Amino acid sequence: MKNYEYVLFDLDGTLSDPKKGITKSVQFALRRMGITEENLDDLESFIGPPLQQSFSEFYSFDETQIETAITHYRERFKDIGMYENTLYEHIPSLLQELKENGHTLVIATSKPTVFAEEILNYFNIHHHFDLIVGSNLDGTRTSKTEIIQHILHYYSDQPKELFIMIGDRKHDMIGARNTDIDSIGVTYGYGSIEELTAAKPTTIVKTVSELREVLLKNTLYSNPKLNK
Numbered sequence: 001m002k003n004y005e006y007v008l009f010d011l012d013g014t015l016s017d018p019k020k021g022i023t024k025s026v027q028f029a030l031r032r033m034g035i036t037e038e039n040l041d042d043l044e045s046f047i048g049p050p051l052q053q054s055f056s057e058f059y060s061f062d063e064t065q066i067e068t069a070i071t072h073y074r075e076r077f078k079d080i081g082m083y084e085n086t087l088y089e090h091i092p093s094l095l096q097e098l099k100e101n102g103h104t105l106v107i108a109t110s111k112p113t114v115f116a117e118e119i120l121n122y123f124n125i126h127h128h129f130d131l132i133v134g135s136n137l138d139g140t141r142t143s144k145t146e147i148i149q150h151i152l153h154y155y156s157d158q159p160k161e162l163f164i165m166i167g168d169r170k171h172d173m174i175g176a177r178n179t180d181i182d183s184i185g186v187t188y189g190y191g192s193i194e195e196l197t198a199a200k201p202t203t204i205v206k207t208v209s210e211l212r213e214v215l216l217k218n219t220l221y222s223n224p225k226l227n228k
Contacts, residue, residue: 005166007103010166048190106132108133117132147179167184168190
């Protein structure tokens with residue numbers, strides 16, 4: 001059983017449900033690239049990973065096409081898409097309780113930091129976070145490993161045993177494992193139980209209420225089935 005002082009949260013799919021804003025912005029970008037995707041559900045895979053990776057993996061875009069597609073995506077996202085977003089139920093109260101109990105809360109997202117800050121302000125939860133770390137607009141620091149490394153460097157005087165990463169996709173779990181900190185996979189987001197289990201988090205929870213039990217009642221035990 002551990003008591004984690006530094007709690008790192010992914011944003012999309014962990015604190016909020018951004019499906020409409022992200023998928024419609026991807027749809028807009030693809031249309032500008034001459035590709036029509038009518039079903040937004042087919043674009044859910046863009047929620048979580050860096051856009052560079054997704055445009056390359058799912059549409060085989062080269063570097064120039066990726067840069068162009070991201071420019072189109074941001075054209076819609078910064079004005080409309082980031083606000084087509086809702087907090088998951090009980091998230092504001094969870095954040096407040098964690099702060100009241102002395103935890104240091106940090107955002108660790110592949111989304112550009114400037115967009116993450118705007119979204120947190122929009123939801124009026126910005127004040128709960130001591131540090132917000134995302135990617136850079138120039139396409140650097142997009143992987144979760146790099147983002148978590150930056151956070152650990154910021155708190156370099158603290159032992160890694162005090163940190164935990166919470167997210168809904170394998171990238172969050174892999175980033176935590178690569179930086180030697182624990183992790184919690186949440187299945188209420190956009191990563192399947194199969195995806196999360198394969199990424200070997202320290203544990204998995206199904207709801208925000210279960211997440212609260214783990215973080216506030218110190219009920220996290222390493223699950224050997226997830227770490228084989």
